[in-house]
Amino acid sequence: MTYRLARLMAKSPRSSATRLTRDAARLVFLCKSLHASGSRMEDQYWESEIESLLSKLLKGGQDNALENALEHLSEHDPDAFEVLLEQTETHTESFTATHEKLGYDVLLITAPFAVWTRYQLPKGVLSERELVALTGALQDCVLAPDVTLAAVGQLIGLDEMPRSFVQTWVWLHKLGQSAMGAKSSVPAPNVAMELPGMLADAKHLVIALAVPKGQPIFKWQSDEKTTREQCLAMWKAASTPVLGNVLAGCQFEVLLPDAYYVSMRDADKHIRPIAIRAASHWLQNALEIPASGIRATIIGMGEQKADEYRVGYSLQTHTDVIYGTVWPVFGREDTPSENNLMIVDTIDEIAAVLRESGIRDIRRLPGIVAPEYCDDCGAPLFPNPLGELVHAELPEEAAHAPAHFH
Numbered sequence: 001m002t003y004r005l006a007r008l009m010a011k012s013p014r015s016s017a018t019r020l021t022r023d024a025a026r027l028v029f030l031c032k033s034l035h036a037s038g039s040r041m042e043d044q045y046w047e048s049e050i051e052s053l054l055s056k057l058l059k060g061g062q063d064n065a066l067e068n069a070l071e072h073l074s075e076h077d078p079d080a081f082e083v084l085l086e087q088t089e090t091h092t093e094s095f096t097a098t099h100e101k102l103g104y105d106v107l108l109i110t111a112p113f114a115v116w117t118r119y120q121l122p123k124g125v126l127s128e129r130e131l132v133a134l135t136g137a138l139q140d141c142v143l144a145p146d147v148t149l150a151a152v153g154q155l156i157g158l159d160e161m162p163r164s165f166v167q168t169w170v171w172l173h174k175l176g177q178s179a180m181g182a183k184s185s186v187p188a189p190n191v192a193m194e195l196p197g198m199l200a201d202a203k204h205l206v207i208a209l210a211v212p213k214g215q216p217i218f219k220w221q222s223d224e225k226t227t228r229e230q231c232l233a234m235w236k237a238a239s240t241p242v243l244g245n246v247l248a249g250c251q252f253e254v255l256l257p258d259a260y261y262v263s264m265r266d267a268d269k270h271i272r273p274i275a276i277r278a279a280s281h282w283l284q285n286a287l288e289i290p291a292s293g294i295r296a297t298i299i300g301m302g303e304q305k306a307d308e309y310r311v312g313y314s315l316q317t318h319t320d321v322i323y324g325t326v327w328p329v330f331g332r333e334d335t336p337s338e339n340n341l342m343i344v345d346t347i348d349e350i351a352a353v354l355r356e357s358g359i360r361d362i363r364r365l366p367g368i369v370a371p372e373y374c375d376d377c378g379a380p381l382f383p384n385p386l387g388e389l390v391h392a393e394l395p396e397e398a399a400h401a402p403a404h405f406h
Helices: 003-010 022-036 040-059 063-076 078-093 128-141 165-179 228-246 260-287 341-356
Strands: 094-099 102-117 148-151 200-212 250-254 294-302 306-315 323-328 361-369
Touching: 022 040, 022 063, 022 078, 040 063, 040 078, 040 165, 063 078, 063 165, 078 094, 078 102, 078 165, 078 260, 094 165, 102 165, 102 228, 102 260, 128 148, 128 200, 128 228, 148 165, 165 200, 200 260, 228 250, 260 294, 260 306, 260 323, 260 341, 294 341, 306 341, 341 361
Parallel strands: 294 361
Antiparallel strands: 094 102, 102 200, 102 250, 148 200, 294 306, 306 323
């Protein structure tokens, strides 16, 4: 299961507790049938049926039926779940359309940036000049010659992104219409939950690309002598001067732009160890203690398997949690092997990053528990060394709390 879907479901009632709706049951049947198909010709039939039903649900804003089907398949048929997830992602990040008698392929992408700081992460608002500079560099360094685009005018984090497949579909079509030259409003980012002290996050420039039907989208397609690595190097060189102003007081890493869901997953994977290193560095400075004075407690969160791991940080002399980081799980990462080695490997990876950051006192809590959030502010709760899930609170003796860079 994707981290985005896991987070969405963790905060809503479990759909498995309710009966499948008629549309959800139909989706389940179609995806099982597509997975069992023995030929490309049969594939195309089932894909057409799925596309028709997904189009109806997305246009009607019926997220519940879609989530109901996904949740059912995630528990009862993982292979068919992967089919439905792939189909849903495809139809919420791309479409074909005609504008002024010309056919277009439209793709939603993000240009991701891994950002970390010892202050507080900036909002990422772009001036018109900065937006033009970034989109122009993107066209020169990454995109094929015939691509036109439309972008959201700021760098946005996970909590500001679309929070459902229907919302993503709406963003795709609004930006896609603009990219084709039609009149359309630019989607507004969601209001992010205030998380004081957040030190690392993936920020995204969300863009819709339009290209004449059947034509290449990326430079590595239109010029086969140009590699993805070369495009990334050019994009880094062109975007870094602009980002230096937008992300003042931050360190950042420029990642390769790609299709929406792939880009989101890759960026979230990339930020996982960075968030731990940033937490360790900041806590040492804020509390004026060495990393050896910090204890980290790790716990797996999910229903039947781990959708994420949370790390609670405390002083060795206390059990209060003073900070927390989340390590999201993607795809098959959360699927235990026959000997349950996958869970051990993931925790080992987290522990290795903690040790690299100087934290040696590491506690691993057994089992998987349901994710919990603060009832008042919605912030995730983190484990203390006693195994309790609590709110992270910086002690009063801290030298300084994260503040915006000036």
